[in-house]
Amino acid sequence: MKRTPSTKLQTYLALTAAGTLVGLATGRPELVALAAPFAAYVALGIARGQVPEVTVSATIPGERVLEGDDVPVTVEIEARSAIERLDLALEPGYGLTSTGSRPRIAARLEPGERRQLRPTLRTQRWGPHRVGVLSCRAADRFALVDYEFPPARLGAVRVFPRMETLGAMIEPLELQATTGNRVSRERGDGIEFAEVRPFTPGDRVRRVNWRVTARRGAPYVSERHPERNADVIVFLDTFAEVSDPTGSTLELAVRAASSVAAGYLARRDRVGVVGFGGAVTGLRPSFGSAQLYQILDALIGSEVTFTYTHKDVSLVPRQMLPPKALVIAITPLIDDRSIGALFDLRARGFDLAVIEISPVPFTKPGPIRADALAHRLWQLRRAAVRTQFEEFGVPVTEWHGEQPLQVPVASASAFRRRIRRPVAM
Amino acid sequence: MSGLLVTTLAALGAVLLVLAAVMRWTRLVPWGLAGLGTAYALVLPSINVTSAAVTAPLVAGGLFVAAEGVFIAAARGAVPKPEPARALAWLTASGLGAIACSALVLVLATVAIGRSLLITIVGTAAAVGVVALLSSRSQGDRPEG
Numbered sequence: 001m002k003r004t005p006s007t008k009l010q011t012y013l014a015l016t017a018a019g020t021l022v023g024l025a026t027g028r029p030e031l032v033a034l035a036a037p038f039a040a041y042v043a044l045g046i047a048r049g050q051v052p053e054v055t056v057s058a059t060i061p062g063e064r065v066l067e068g069d070d071v072p073v074t075v076e077i078e079a080r081s082a083i084e085r086l087d088l089a090l091e092p093g094y095g096l097t098s099t100g101s102r103p104r105i106a107a108r109l110e111p112g113e114r115r116q117l118r119p120t121l122r123t124q125r126w127g128p129h130r131v132g133v134l135s136c137r138a139a140d141r142f143a144l145v146d147y148e149f150p151p152a153r154l155g156a157v158r159v160f161p162r163m164e165t166l167g168a169m170i171e172p173l174e175l176q177a178t179t180g181n182r183v184s185r186e187r188g189d190g191i192e193f194a195e196v197r198p199f200t201p202g203d204r205v206r207r208v209n210w211r212v213t214a215r216r217g218a219p220y221v222s223e224r225h226p227e228r229n230a231d232v233i234v235f236l237d238t239f240a241e242v243s244d245p246t247g248s249t250l251e252l253a254v255r256a257a258s259s260v261a262a263g264y265l266a267r268r269d270r271v272g273v274v275g276f277g278g279a280v281t282g283l284r285p286s287f288g289s290a291q292l293y294q295i296l297d298a299l300i301g302s303e304v305t306f307t308y309t310h311k312d313v314s315l316v317p318r319q320m321l322p323p324k325a326l327v328i329a330i331t332p333l334i335d336d337r338s339i340g341a342l343f344d345l346r347a348r349g350f351d352l353a354v355i356e357i358s359p360v361p362f363t364k365p366g367p368i369r370a371d372a373l374a375h376r377l378w379q380l381r382r383a384a385v386r387t388q389f390e391e392f393g394v395p396v397t398e399w400h401g402e403q404p405l406q407v408p409v410a411s412a413s414a415f416r417r418r419i420r421r422p423v424a425m
Numbered sequence: 426m427s428g429l430l431v432t433t434l435a436a437l438g439a440v441l442l443v444l445a446a447v448m449r450w451t452r453l454v455p456w457g458l459a460g461l462g463t464a465y466a467l468v469l470p471s472i473n474v475t476s477a478a479v480t481a482p483l484v485a486g487g488l489f490v491a492a493e494g495v496f497i498a499a500a501r502g503a504v505p506k507p508e509p510a511r512a513l514a515w516l517t518a519s520g521l522g523a524i525a526c527s528a529l530v531l532v533l534a535t536v537a538i539g540r541s542l543l544i545t546i547v548g549t550a551a552a553v554g555v556v557a558l559l560s561s562r563s564q565g566d567r568p569e570g
Contacts, residue, residue, distance in 0.1 A: 007451045007452060007454070008451070015455060015459070015492075026466075028466075029530065029531055030481035033481045033482060033527040033528070033530040033531045034462055034484060034485045034488060037488075037523030037526045037527055040523075041519075046558070046559060085500075143496070
């Protein structure tokens with residue numbers, strides 16, 4: 001506990017000293033008498049003042065919240081001595097903000113009194129965040145000394161990105177062998193009717209279509225489309241980001257990645273994540289809500305790690321990029337290494353779609369004409385990269401975060417329908 | 426000239442105290458009180474001893490009440506707000522206490538105690554006692570909060 005003399009103590013001591021000295025120097029006891037009440041108050045305060053004894057603890061209800069949600073903090077105060085004034089200041093941690101206009105709380109407490117306060121903080125950005133720091137100052141009843149208690153660090157919360165519900169997803173070109181919700185183009189056991197064909201030895205009797213058999217006088221069997229699932233890899237580019245005070249491309253990218261992952265998991269597809277940047281991270285494809293939480297936990301740890309090292313997709317473990325997987329790349333298309341890696345993935349035969357988190361809204365051309373020209377050239381170069389992807393049958397759709405994510409997803413699906421099948425490289 | 430100086434100092438002191446109370450700038454309180462006290466000190470030689478003995482406790486009480494009043498006013502923006510009745514009672518009691526304390530000092534100052542080694546020793550012991558008390562209080566138990 002740190003003690004600091006209050007302004008009151010400093011004032012009264014200064015007046016006492018000045019009155020006494022001037023009174024002694026001039027031989028006028030009246031001046032000493034002027035200072036006497038201030039000296040008496042200080043003496044009384046030092047003799048009778050009690051060190052404030054208080055226990056302050058703060059708790060938060062859970063450790064998982066969504067972006068934009070409120071985090072109610074419960075502050076428990078227990079006074080063991082009389083406290084004239086207790087000041088609590090809750091300083092929100094990074095990514096959180098105070099909901100009220102007054103983050104400070106003050107209270108007067110009697111000995112043995114317990115009080116509970118419930119300030120609320122609001123999450124602003126996804127990520128693992130410390131909730132904040134609770135600092136506590138107290139004054140005794142004479143208000144001569146300020147007592148500052150060591151600040152208490154509140155726990156941490158994992159703020160998940162706010163996800164959008166996507167109605168239609170980018171349909172994968174290839175499906176896996178395991179059962180799912182998607183109707184495969186192949187023939188096999190399933191619910192969806194495909195066609196009838198003549199009976200061949202080895203066909204099971206339960207597949208015989210008796211109506212067609214009776215009409216044509218020869219045995220026919222029904223063919224059906226089996227239900228399969230797909231492997232989807234969300235490829236998050238973390239080589240570089242562009243930001244301004246309102247946000248960053250990485251913030252949008254993580255929101256998009258979590259929405260896309262949740263959308264495919266809801267359709268019983270296997271979803272994995274690859275974070276490709278200064279550090280290559282990943283999560284093997286899997287099903288279910290447990291996988292969704294694992295993906296969200298992995299995504300909120302995403303950060304841009306600056307590196308000069310050349311990296312390509314050979315660094316990504318093979319289990320994280322299974323064959324026939326649909327790779328949805330979420331990238332600002334800034335770093336040549338990530339662009340090269342995406343071309344490499346396409347060349348290796350992966351079904352690829354790119355959601356471009358456009359850095360253009362976060363940039364402004366400089367004040368001179370050459371800056372404006374450079375900005376335009378940069379945008380033209382970006383357009384050329386997009387065109388290059390599209391020439392290889394890879395849809396590139398732009399997302400600024402303002403319109404729903406469904407718009408670029410639908411746009412990518414439309415592109416894929418238009419070209420029917422991606423062009424082989 | 427002296428009258429103008431006294432008036433100016435007193436007015437300046439009063440203005441500073443009002444400003445401190447209104448704007449909650451408690452750092453101005455010592456300067457305001459110093460202005461008023463200096464004005465009184467300048468007036469003091471021109472009044473007789475009996476008047477001084479009567480006025481000094483009243484001025485001391487007034488200054489103390491003004492200081493306490495400003496500190497209470499400066500805390501009015503805080504939560505919880507100072508209760509008016511409680512503040513008024515405290516100001517009245519502290520004003521009366523200040524007058525009594527100041528009068529006691531004046532009475533003690535007029536008592537003829539003579540000059541002797543014993544008085545010097547008692548005075549020195551009292552000063553040492555005050556310093557020891559202050560030191561022991563400042564290094565007292567420090568519970569962690």
